[in-house]
Amino acid sequence: METDVLIVGAGPCGLTLAHELLRRGLRPRLIDKNVRAAENTKALGVMSRTLELLTPSGLAKEMVGLGVKVPAFSIYSEGRQLARFDFARHVESAYPYVLMLPQPATEAVLTKHVEALGGQIERGTELVGLEQNEAGVEALLRHVDGGEERVQVRWLIGCDGAHSKVRHLVGATFVGKTFEQSFATGNVRMQWDVPNNQAFARLNRGNFIAYFPMPDGQHRFIIAYKPEEAPAGEITLEEIQRAIDACGPEGARATDPTWLARYQINQRKVDCYLWRHVVLVGDAAHIHSPIGAQGMNTGIQDAFNLGWKLALVAQGKAHERLLESYASERAEVGRQLLRNTGRLTDLALMHQPVATATRDAVAPHLTRLEKVQQIFTTNASELSIAYPRSPLAIEDGSEKAGSGQGAIKAGSRAPDGQICKGHENVPGRLYDLLNGDRHVLLLFGRRKEEVDGELRSALGGWRDWLDVYHILRGQPDGAGEEGVYYNPDDTLFERYGIEDEGAVLIRPDGYVAVRGRFGAEGSLRRYREWAGVE
Template identity: 70%
Template sequence: MSADTVSNKDVLIVGAGPCGLTLAHELLRRGIQPRIIEKNAAASQNTKALGVMTRTLELLTPSGIAGEMVAQGVKVPAFRVYSEGRQLACFDFTHHVDSAYSYVLTLPQPMTEEILAQHVVELGGNIERGVELINLEQQEEGVEVVLRHADGREERSRTRWLVGCDGAHSIVRHLVGATFVGRTLEQSFATGNVRMHWNVPSDRAFACLKRGDLIAYFPIPGGQHRVVIAYKPEDAPTGEITLDEIQRAIDACGPEGARVSDPTWLARYQINERRVDHYVWQHVVLVGDAAHIHSPVGGQGMNTGMQDAFNLAWKLALVVQGKASERLLESYASEREEVGRQLVQRTGLLTRLALMHQPLAIAARDMIIPHVTRLEKVQQAFTATMAELSIAYRHSPLTSEYHGEKTRSGHSPVKAGDRAPDGPVTIGTAKAPGRLYELLNGNRHVLLIFAHQKEIGSELQNTLSEWQDWLDVYLIQRGQLDSEGEQAYYDPDGSLAQRYGIADEGLVLIRPDGYIALRSQPIATEPLQRYFTTISSPARPSAVVG
């Protein structure tokens, strides 16, 4: 069948799952109209991914999406692990996660996709369902693709950038010839959504281990629970999952006396640990499960993919707009490849710890883990990792620290490349309390100028006038509140500056995806100019992005 040729698009997104929808939404917020195709004719009702982590919710806050998710999901304040009926660990997000979202939100993937799709449509996006990518050819200025529609019609199209968000069996990954390095684990898993009958709080999430077997419980909206069962390789059942099978797993692992009923979704699967060798292939970019798959232990998969999309969106938008060089996308590859590598290693280790079945290894684990996990530093490190707040880009080419000759760097709670922490800020002469995150809209770079005197910040703002289309600039005045103006911002006790490691005066540049690009002590324009030179388009040397 001959293929009809249609007009070009700057960005073609293949896959309308959480990653593709997040990328489409973030591009639309920046004025880029991508084309979004999905081979399935209707949105999937497979609940699959469940947990929405703290960092993902923070990134979804400026658009209002996080609020809608929280209203529909279940807040899980902690996660407990038991072995042979004895508690090994309790990881408390409420007390150890420094965020407005100090919990894990459980929300079935279809609900997440529905909320994201609604926002995409509201911004003028169109999700073309029943359209499948069947071939692509890389060219100097972009990619030529062949698409097949549900009626069998084939279409030939061109796009400057093609982004594969099409999951673990990605056709995009296959067509570019990316190597998917890794292995398939021997463990077999069964999962389902069921109604539990027990005397357990409705927001309780926990796992029960017993000699190499595991069952975990996660509350979901509507009074149901997601159960996840792991078997030793030699004990794994086959065929369709039954209610009796789930009940046998509960009776074997716990909790004692719990009963199950009303299954609504059941699935059996094995775990793969794989990642691609490259995330960017000329004008093709891989995102989410198309680039990395791993154990579901820890609930990191969907969140990591969505954060791939947040990292990519602002960079791709600037490239498409001609404000930044294509080289900027190299930072997407380097930053997210490292995150993917660490993710596969970390989830693999957690899986092996949970599913070990040799008696001596289990005894050692059950003796050591309770003592280690009671340590405050371990609690903070584990919960921050699960909440995805510990992700950082300290070694990124976009990250820099600057300290003047008379300024000592000293110890800082954060470094350039880390997630930008939230903190209190006083707004205007009315002394209205506010939060820094209220100033981050996710579209532009934000420059914080910490200064004692208003005049110092004003002088710097004047030098930044050529960048005003790409930057939001906030003078954060130290000391006593000024008597002028409603748009002034204050840090009277220096607590916000302390969170950013600014001892006296300095600059903090925050990227659109909420990570610190630059810290400078003292206030200086030179490091800002170097940063912008790094990412600006060679064809437009005066252009500065944000």
């Protein structure tokens, strides 16, 4: 093999996957047909869950320093507020906001970290053909000077966007529909008295415009048109101002427009993410409405889901069927994404008078409900993504684990909480132990000396890919024993549904793989056997 992994496409998905493989010791080849990185793209919002996944490698901190934190999103219709979704209040994360950071800036941060690990982007290199064989994939590449190259790889990953050449070459069907609405978007400077950390949409009898702050003082706007009213030709400042005057805020003026584009929404998804030795990621696998700002985030999280699995398989530490869990887990996320963004788009862009009046009458009362706020913000921040039906989600079923009301289940995002060592008075966070590289086993309620021989034996062969920590109730005892932490407010026991004793295995991408009684040797072995981890 000339290389284990060839990644096609150096956007956010390809860069994230390359970074995850590089920090696990692989040397993927990353190509992109464009000679230079794109300067203007539609993606802007980075969600809480994406930032959590980017935290262990230091990328999140750098991105947060560059972006604008938006703590809430409001919706108005005919000048009246229909809803205000408060991320700062309802999102349980270190990042209780939407980070507004243009995609080129996100790509620049990712590129810097990829290059710091010894990776590089081969720009001006295009995939023009592929043929799968027993050993993997033979890919035909064409360079910017017209020269061609054949390369044999074990795995070829399509991160090449909505018009994916990889998807076309493997013959994947792209099933879905095109929305009737047309859209215009771009960047402007707004003359108004609105604080620079506010994002909101304004509706008026079928007209729609949304505003999102950007780090340089500009605002990204999105205008939606009824099919019969969509203008043709280039977007003008006069057109933008007409939309502002129709929807509001009253008296607002737009100036200095840059990067203006028209487009239509497609809602499409491939029927299969995994084609033998070819894997589809991000927009190559699913495209949808930009309402909700889920596209780039979902693609980056595709890459995180795939990264640790592909690394174990490529290094011979896991069976190839581990990649099947990527396909099944992320296909379900993609299906739900298309459904939810489609519903939101239909709700926001409805223009029939009776339906609009009903929406405007009901929405203010409904969206004030705590449960509705929780559901919307958790879904939008992507903290609600879970894999309960995954073969990698194993519930032990013991009466002593999982009986806590509202406790998470296997397949859910691992909750955070306070921990501290025996000699520390200031608590840290459980997430500080999750490095995104290795599995983590939390043993609740027992010290090291209380671990029985059977569990010690079961863990003996996992040392190369597993970190083990003991979590005890109460205040630190002053001893500072290695690998032993205290949960002073008992929140971790509650959130993981542990009454007295229990075991929780957390995957490298921060999702609960196994949850059960203390020890749980059988469940741990089942997980290891299915994944083929050695």
